[in-house]
Each structure stands twice: as structure tokens, then as C-alpha cells.
Amino acid sequence: MIKSFDPHSMLSKISVDKVGVEERVARFQTRSIKNESKLQGLKMVLNMIDLTTLEGKDTPGKVQQMCYKAQHLHDVEPGLPTVAAVCVYPSMVGVAKKALGNSNVKIASVSTAFPSGQSTRDIKISDTQFAVDQGADEIDMVISRGKFLAGEYAFVFDEIAAIKEACGKARLKVILETGELSTLDNVRLASDIAIHAGADFIKTSTGKIQPAATMQVTYTMLMAIKDHYDRTGIMVGMKPAGGISTSKLALHNLVMVKEVLGNAWLSNEWFRFGASSLANDVLMQIMKSTTGLYQSSDYFSID
Amino acid sequence: MAKNTPIKNPTEWNYAASPESTSHIRLEKKYQLFINNEWVAPSSKKYFPSTNPATEEVLAEIAWANAADVDKAVKAARKAYQDVWSKLSGAERGKYIYRIARMMQERAREFAVIESLDCGKPIRESRDVDVPLACNHFFYYAGWADKLEYAMPHKKPESLGVAGQIIPWNFPLLMAAWKIAPALAAGNTVVLKPAETTSLTALKLAEIIKDSGLPPGVVNIVTGYGDTGAAIVNHPNVDKIAFTGSTNVGKIIQRAIAGTHKKSTLELGGKSANIIFDDAPIDQAVEGIVNGIFFNQGHVCCAGSRLFVQENIAERVIHKLKSRMESLYVGNPLDKNTDIGAINSKEQLETIEKYIRIGKEEGAEIYQSQCVIPSKGYFCRPTLFTGVSQSHTIAQEEIFGPVLTIQTFRTVDEVIQKANNTPYGLAAGVWTDKGSRIFNLTTKLRAGVVWANTYNKFDPVSPFGGYKESGFGREGGVHGLGAYLK
Numbered sequence: 001m002i003k004s005f006d007p008h009s010m011l012s013k014i015s016v017d018k019v020g021v022e023e024r025v026a027r028f029q030t031r032s033i034k035n036e037s038k039l040q041g042l043k044m045v046l047n048m049i050d051l052t053t054l055e056g057k058d059t060p061g062k063v064q065q066m067c068y069k070a071q072h073l074h075d076v077e078p079g080l081p082t083v084a085a086v087c088v089y090p091s092m093v094g095v096a097k098k099a100l101g102n103s104n105v106k107i108a109s110v111s112t113a114f115p116s117g118q119s120t121r122d123i124k125i126s127d128t129q130f131a132v133d134q135g136a137d138e139i140d141m142v143i144s145r146g147k148f149l150a151g152e153y154a155f156v157f158d159e160i161a162a163i164k165e166a167c168g169k170a171r172l173k174v175i176l177e178t179g180e181l182s183t184l185d186n187v188r189l190a191s192d193i194a195i196h197a198g199a200d201f202i203k204t205s206t207g208k209i210q211p212a213a214t215m216q217v218t219y220t221m222l223m224a225i226k227d228h229y230d231r232t233g234i235m236v237g238m239k240p241a242g243g244i245s246t247s248k249l250a251l252h253n254l255v256m257v258k259e260v261l262g263n264a265w266l267s268n269e270w271f272r273f274g275a276s277s278l279a280n281d282v283l284m285q286i287m288k289s290t291t292g293l294y295q296s297s298d299y300f301s302i303d
Numbered sequence: 304m305a306k307n308t309p310i311k312n313p314t315e316w317n318y319a320a321s322p323e324s325t326s327h328i329r330l331e332k333k334y335q336l337f338i339n340n341e342w343v344a345p346s347s348k349k350y351f352p353s354t355n356p357a358t359e360e361v362l363a364e365i366a367w368a369n370a371a372d373v374d375k376a377v378k379a380a381r382k383a384y385q386d387v388w389s390k391l392s393g394a395e396r397g398k399y400i401y402r403i404a405r406m407m408q409e410r411a412r413e414f415a416v417i418e419s420l421d422c423g424k425p426i427r428e429s430r431d432v433d434v435p436l437a438c439n440h441f442f443y444y445a446g447w448a449d450k451l452e453y454a455m456p457h458k459k460p461e462s463l464g465v466a467g468q469i470i471p472w473n474f475p476l477l478m479a480a481w482k483i484a485p486a487l488a489a490g491n492t493v494v495l496k497p498a499e500t501t502s503l504t505a506l507k508l509a510e511i512i513k514d515s516g517l518p519p520g521v522v523n524i525v526t527g528y529g530d531t532g533a534a535i536v537n538h539p540n541v542d543k544i545a546f547t548g549s550t551n552v553g554k555i556i557q558r559a560i561a562g563t564h565k566k567s568t569l570e571l572g573g574k575s576a577n578i579i580f581d582d583a584p585i586d587q588a589v590e591g592i593v594n595g596i597f598f599n600q601g602h603v604c605c606a607g608s609r610l611f612v613q614e615n616i617a618e619r620v621i622h623k624l625k626s627r628m629e630s631l632y633v634g635n636p637l638d639k640n641t642d643i644g645a646i647n648s649k650e651q652l653e654t655i656e657k658y659i660r661i662g663k664e665e666g667a668e669i670y671q672s673q674c675v676i677p678s679k680g681y682f683c684r685p686t687l688f689t690g691v692s693q694s695h696t697i698a699q700e701e702i703f704g705p706v707l708t709i710q711t712f713r714t715v716d717e718v719i720q721k722a723n724n725t726p727y728g729l730a731a732g733v734w735t736d737k738g739s740r741i742f743n744l745t746t747k748l749r750a751g752v753v754w755a756n757t758y759n760k761f762d763p764v765s766p767f768g769g770y771k772e773s774g775f776g777r778e779g780g781v782h783g784l785g786a787y788l789k
Contacts, residue, residue: 037316
């Protein structure tokens, strides 16, 4: 039985001041992360990446290569972690499962008519079940932004709850597609709806719409997670996705997570980066830290 | 090839020490008085130490000017006024002021480090707030120097003469800029006295003034204690007194200059209200509370030291505020990640501790952040008191430290009454999503500055100053120019 979402009884709309959020975010960006903190941070970032390919032109070959990269980020440097997961379309989950074997790298699959979410509930549920049956450990669903913007919050809530049920043991990440929600007030409300409907993670974006994971948006979502934790003691994970392609920005995100939610969230169980090109920039910075020299990007594989 | 393994979930990720380098700064062992663009030994032959409040180490010895030294400085300023400065065109004066601004910018890093060493304020603030704002004040007023007729239409503005300026220890360089820049732009010459605990950046500014080629005597800097300030206030040849500091000293100055020709502007203490309504963006309001009271260790005359929270959200706001206080880094002012630095002096720390004691004795409930504070130096944990009423001493008197009092209220009328129920009237903050409510409060709050959904925002264009015992006259903007013209 799925509970219906009534925004008036369950939670009140929380207003967010954009200027204030920008100021707060600017403070995180002035944090100075040096030496051993930097190296530790960069390794944590690698281990939090959901290495992603979500293209119409994805093939088994592309996915196999990416899965190898996921486990062998830069073998010339011993002691590096793997990424957290690979993120693919449902049709590629089987390929990824085979390529990853018994590795620790998890398989995340997008579902629910990703990226637009413009389909029926039944199709979304069977899309999800297919991915789970194929071996997905995690489901990255999209919310119905059209319904949200039309004010049909109960529909959005019910849909998330239904997909959560379809996930079974797989963990559910709920993509808000914040670039289409446009205001931070909306981002906050959508976060609260997703969390109450059972999201294990909330995620900013599909990567198909700009702007994606700005720090302002991520901060707003982190505050929703914090409030929920303070109220219930239940942890919810966070995944900024899209637009985080440099080490510096990734470290700023870690700073923000640490200062808003605390060290408890600083593992890939509770924090992920959805990214395709971030890993190599982080690797380049790690090699700079260990060798003292910047190496050419040609030394880092591009699977 | 070794098989890569995932790292264990890290339980701790902490910031490594990240101290700003001090290798690039140049400090003399001993500083003389700056009169007529020359470094002059004090006729008192006395010097006093300026210490780093974070380490209690002496940074330099500073000359202690007596009445004879002040007289020398005033004579230099008078001569420069008569012979050179009052005869220059506004455009020429502007050129000098622009040059000072540019030279300050070039040495911004050195200024920031010295300010943090001498004051105890975090390098993040001196680097991102104090020094850039100080430069901007010079740039801003440089632009007005040749446009005074436009600033004061139909008035034929004229300069006053020699301005005696006495500044506090909380924003030493910034306050020097607030005082010197408009005075010069308006065509006055200056005798400035920095606070005794924080003379260094004013003396570095003197170096720039000398290098800039500003005519000798236009700006003179005399260091010392209260007696030095009194000598400036009582000097018959000073035409204007500009003072920023405590209300007590402000009253003494007013008495001293009563019946003389001296004009004055006084920017004094405050006990400003920061008001949070239940429809406010709560998380941003919490940031505003933190910024309002913990900025510069609370050594801010307009600090939002009296917090008023609407009763129906008080529990939530206080919970969030306490949690936010735990994420503040208190410690070495030179570390780039420090949020709260050292208390400016031993005396000030004792004052703050006295008020914390009084608060507890009067029955208010105290909460202090759990952070570890350095064993050496003068530090104070971020502190708040709940269960406070208007009748508590800590809600009435200016503490000038990181100590917040929290009161609750029920209605708009009630909070306006309570916010105004103080002899002070420097600033206020209002947090609400409702535009109409903001305008309602801004017209009714008896405070010189009212911030809406923000706090402690400063800009050279915006006038700043108080009502009631927070002083009179405005600094900044066109209004600030008026204080140096007749």
C-alpha cells in the first residue's frame, strides 16, 4: 500500500534564499585543501564516482571498455581505489554485469524512461524491474518534472514510491533534474518529496540538461537531507551529476558535504559523483601530488 | 599488476593546516610617528608594544605620541592645508587618492597578513573583506574629489581644514580608509590616531602615502593611547573630529568639543537586533545569524548581538544554529580555513568573559561550541544565551565579542518595540519572505542601517552610521562626503 503525499500535512514548503545560498557556497570554495588532505580527498573522489555512459550510441564494446576502466583507473599508480559504480542504460546492465564479474564495482542503471520521464507508470515500473532483473544494484530514476511543475506533487510522490517498491533490494536514486525545476524553492520541495517517498539517494541531474550539478543546487539538497536526518535519524545519500569535471570542483563538493552533513557521509555509500570525465582529472592531480609533475592527458586512458 | 582495491570508508577527513605565509611581509622592529611624510621619534621618548593576540608575541614597538607630538602633527597638517592641499584642484587631489588605492591593491596580501597578525582576525576576512573594502573606499572617494559641486548641489562646498581622526581596533585599515579617503577627497588634511593595539596597518599605509608622493603633511599618523587621542580632540587648531569607538569615549569627546568651532561625527557602540520571522528562509537566516554575531569574533559595532526569533520557529532555529556553530573553525588567524580568530586583546577577552559570567549569574542558559581552542593566545568559543529577556544585562550592554543573546517574540509590533528598546540604534537585520513586511520594519526600526535577508554587508557607496547613542553623522556614500564639507 502506497501512502499518498500531502504537502500540507506532511511538511511545509521551505523557502530558500538564492543570494544566501550563493554566499554560503562561496565560503566552501574558499576552503584551502592542501597536502595529505588533498591526496586523501582526491582518492575519496575516485571511489565515489559513478562512471557513466548514457548515450544512444552505447554498445556492448563501449560498456565493456568502461567497465575495465572502472576497475583499473590507473594501474601504474598502486593503491588507487576503484570507482563506486558504473552507470548505464537498462539494456546495457547485462553487459556490465558480465564485464564486472565479482568486482566491488556496483552497477547503476537509469530507468523510468530516462531522461525525460515522459511515459506511463507501468512502463516505468517494468523498465525498473528489467534493470533489476538484469543485475542492477542501483536504480537512477527520473521524476516527472512536468507533473511537478503543474503542481501535482502527490503524483510525483506516488510515482517515486511505486518505483521504490519495484526496486526490491536495489538502492533507489531519485533524479530531480534541477535544471528544469529552475528555482531553489522547487529543488528543496522536490528533494523533500523524494526523501519522504523513499529515496535512498537524491540526485541532481540526468546530465542532459544544463545547468546540472551546481554547488547551489547540491547545497540545497544537502540541507534537505540534513533536516530529514535531524528529524528521523535516517541517512539519505546525495549524488550530484553533470558538470563536475575538475578535481577542484569535486573537492569543493566534498568540503560542502563534510561541513553540512559531517564525515559520516564521506563514503560512496552516501555520496557519489555522476561523471564521465572527472576521473582522469583527479588521476592527473594525484600523479601531480605523488610525482610533483603534471603529466600529459595522453598518459591517462579514456575508456 | 596489483589489483586495485576500494579504499576503506574513510571515517575522518580533516583539513591539513593551511597557514598563509608571512615571509613576504616587512615589519620594522620599531615604528616612529609619521609627520610631514617623515618618520619622527616621539618627544615623549616612549614606545609601547603591539602584540599578536593569537600568540601573545610582540610584533613591534610603537611610538607613543604626547601633546607636543600631536601639536607638531597638527601644525604640519595645517601648513599642508594652507600651502598645498586646499589650493589643488579636485582632479589633482583625486589623482593622489587613486594612486594610494592602487598601491594598496598591489600590496593587498601584505596588508591582509599584517592585519591578521596584529588584530587576530582570520586571514579569510582580512583578505576578502577588510583590505578590498579599504581599497574600494579610496577608489570610491577619489572619484568624488572633482565632483563635489554635484555631490552638494547649490551649496558651493568647501573643505573644513584639519581633520582629527581617531579609529578603533576592530577594523584598523578599513577604518583608516573610511576616515582618510573622504577627508582628502573633500580637500581636508588629516591627523589620524590608530587604536593602541592595532597600529601596524595604518603605519604600513603611511609607507604607501609617502611612496605615493602625497604632499608632506596632508596625512599624519600619530600612534598612542587615549591621552594621544585626547590631545587631538583638545587641540585648538583641529577643525573636525571624526571618531569611531565606544559610546563612553564618544560622550567624553562631545563634552570636550562643546562650545568650540569643531564639527564632529561619532560612530559609537551598538546592540543591534537581528529579527527572524517564521516565513524566513531558515537555513540562510541561520547563516545570517552566524555572520551577524561571529564575523570578526563579534568585534563589530553593528554586530547582530540581539537575536529575536519568532516563538513558533525558535526551537528549530536554535537547533540549527547550534549545529552550525559546531562547524566553525576557531584557531590560528593565519590559517586560510579559520572562521573565527583571536580576541583582539587580553583586556577585551576579560570583558567578554565578565559578560558571560553575568549572563550565567542572571540565569540565562549558555551554549558554547565544543571546538578545541588554542592554549596560547586570547580565544573565546562562539557562545549563545537562550532564555534571555530585555531585562538581562547581556541583552542591554555591548559585549563586543562572539556572544549572542536570543529572545523570542510573537508579533510584529512586539518585536519592533523590543528591537527599539535600547539606547543604541546602529543596525538591524530583518529576515522574512514578505517584501511588505520588510518595508514596514525598515521604516519603524530606529537604526541607521537595516539589512533585509542579509547581515554585515558593507559597500563604500552605502552610508553607515547610528541613531541615538550609536552616534551621529554618516560615513560612506555621498553622505560621508558631507561630513568633511561646509
